[in-house]
Amino acid sequence: MLAAMSASPLTPRPPGDACARSGGDACPGALRLHRADDGALARIRIPGGVLTPPQAEALGHAAGHFGDGELHLTSRGNVQLRGLAPDCGAELAGLLDRAGLLPSEHHERVRNVVASPLSGLDRLGAADVGPWLTRLDRLLCGSDRATELSGRFLFALDDGRGDVDALGADLTLLGLGDGSGRLRVGDGDAVLRVPAGEAPRAALIAAEAFLDSARDTGAWRVKDLPGDAAAALPAEAMRRLREAGIPVAPDRHPRPLEALPPAHGPVPGGRREAALSVGVPLGRLAQEQWRLLSGAGGLRLTPWRGAVVTGIAPDRAAGLLAELSAAGLITGPGSPWAGVGACIGQPGCAKSLADVRAEAGAAVGPAGRLPVYWSGCERRCGHPHGEWIDVVATSGGHRISRVRGDRTTEAVTVRDDPAALAAAVASARGTHP
Template identity: 85%
Template sequence: MLAAMSASPLPSRSPGDACARSSGDACPGALRLHRADDGALARIRIPGGVLTPRQAEALGQAAERLGDSELHLTSRGNVQLRGLAPDCGAELAGLLDEAGLLPSRRHERVRNVVASPLSGLDGLGTTDVRPWLTALDRLLCGSDSATALSGRFLFALDDGRGDVDALGADLTLLGHGDGGALLRIGDGDAVLRVPAADGPRAALIAAEAFLDSARDTGAWRVKDLPDGTAAALPAEVVRRLRQADIAVTPARRPRPPEALPPVPGPVPGGLHGAALSVGVPLGRLDPAQWRLLSSAGELRLTPWRGVVVTGIGSDRAGSLLSGLTRAGLITGPDSPWAGVGACIGQPGCAKSLADVRAEAGAAVGPAGRLPVYWSGCERRCGHPRGEWIDVVATPDGHRISHVRGDLTTATATVRDDPVDLAAAVAAARGART
């Protein structure tokens, strides 16, 4: 039965909660394993989500040999391995190092970089961000000061289409129609125009300025800075850019309100051979699915827990698409799984109040107009941005909210009945028209 409908702000942690540093940065990495209820967890940072076939094969081997055999995609285009033995760290590091996935052990947790996954493939956007990605990762790994960045700090490289600009990164580098680049600091509309060739260096300088500004504030991310410190940061970045002989001009560009993932299916354009965009139900890939993807070409893991496969021979694209569909992946926008996401839930997380992945699977029906995200507790780890249906397990049932930005427009609570829950979620999502 539904509780009374109401309008209310979206529950979230405050900046003060987010930046309280009673201990060091506890974000897991490839070398720092996190103990979860289903075993140890490793988070492997993959800048831009780009994996060569050899690197993808190494990750699959690590998952099968050391973990639960599955690869779990994150909302930052990274990979998590779960169910690991607590003493597997040295073997895992060796596998990753041999595949070129650990270019700097000191920096492995700060290589948080998302990038427009279709950049250079479909002819949209104004800038191919791949050279930026290579340059920024090299600069990060070569910077001693960058090791102080938190595992939560996020860079975004947007080719101008606005997809990853909408994700709310700490520092966003955007392609611009005049051949230059725009650097956004935090969430505001203010940007700094810099030469495109200097974009990655400008992003690193801005990150170093943040670290100096954040000293003694406890801030992990730009949004955690006290108001006065945050307001002064852009001017400090401008000063440092000019000191580094980088031409910079303040400008304005509104941040897009919603991040739109690539549409599942063949990528139009074919500028560098055929490419396919594939969604992954609940971001979880079994060994057979991963082998099928990793043997097809270079992979670009997306911040929407999907994969873009590139460099496919045009004679193979059709058969590969059919094989991916048979394997249970999302290869078209009308898939029932399109737009459905969930946190790990029970039994993997001790804080979760429900097995939300199983519940999401039981509630899958016709594709809805709005995406839906299931969370096992109020932390709502990995939830999307923009507009979506928010389903949160609570002691009283499941709270279903329609979220737009930072506000909810309606809230209802459904008692723990699978039929009622599925019906309520389907109604909230709305049918596609």
């Protein structure tokens, strides 16, 4: 159904986005609630997506007590609570603080860190990024300059397998097996080789270099910098690292195009404890589903709106997997929900032109070769990276195109015909209804 024509640039996110630079950094947080059509919204940053059982229990309680009862996973492994009363902020903040989810009130919106969710579990990565995650979060929360970062600036910690490296973070640390690491500044192939023990500090210094480069430009992220400033940033970061006494050398390492999520099901390689990877349809968890996940062990929320349950007794894993499947989660290959995503859409978002979550559910069919993301407007909030089928609600119907990187194929538009829309999406994904 998609026209095989020349690619064109992906339509940019227009002004009016909740995080648009032209309107100030209005990205929601745990202490700054965002007003939505379905009530106030809180976004709780969870570096690396890592939650202890008590923290997960606290989030579940917050969703049920203050919000609509559901926990909404984001494309950065964070949690959003929706349907909040506008006057619940102080009580919500107190609950989160007691659970250890607010280590610094001044830094809570800049703790944007994604990490390889299977790092240290399946022994496939070159290095366990867990120590980096702990150290980087402490450095961020201890830095006055870090409070100047926007709520969109993103750090990624990749254990060498290339999963979160492909997510387009502003600063990416890449694990190596020789006691060193790579620091990628922006999107380019140029990286800086640094000692592994200094990698988190190197990332913070590079973030400070970005802030100075971004002064008076309005740039919130590295990709927003003017061309000359963006090109000069890696060299400026290297200069500052050397001034700070960190050994550094230039290197090159291509960024992968595809950000591949963990396969759903048992995580291979566990010995004393087992781990399970599950997907969450449309990133939305009901209270019962959340209790089942949070009561099973530790949690690592993934940037693909899924979760890895850790610390499971091996003799419990098979039974738990069956319970998670019965609860409606994605526990293996071939699920029709695998790769299907959507923004909140109507009625939660005033800018959305359609109830895209309901439309995505109505169009679910055989698993496709490509992921599909449904957006209620041109902003495409939370869209994936790499290659995907882009379905955007417009005033004239639903526009369907294939996106790869920052390019998109010529689109087709389906008007007011649910059956035709489902068929067009299935065809675009490489399936047949």
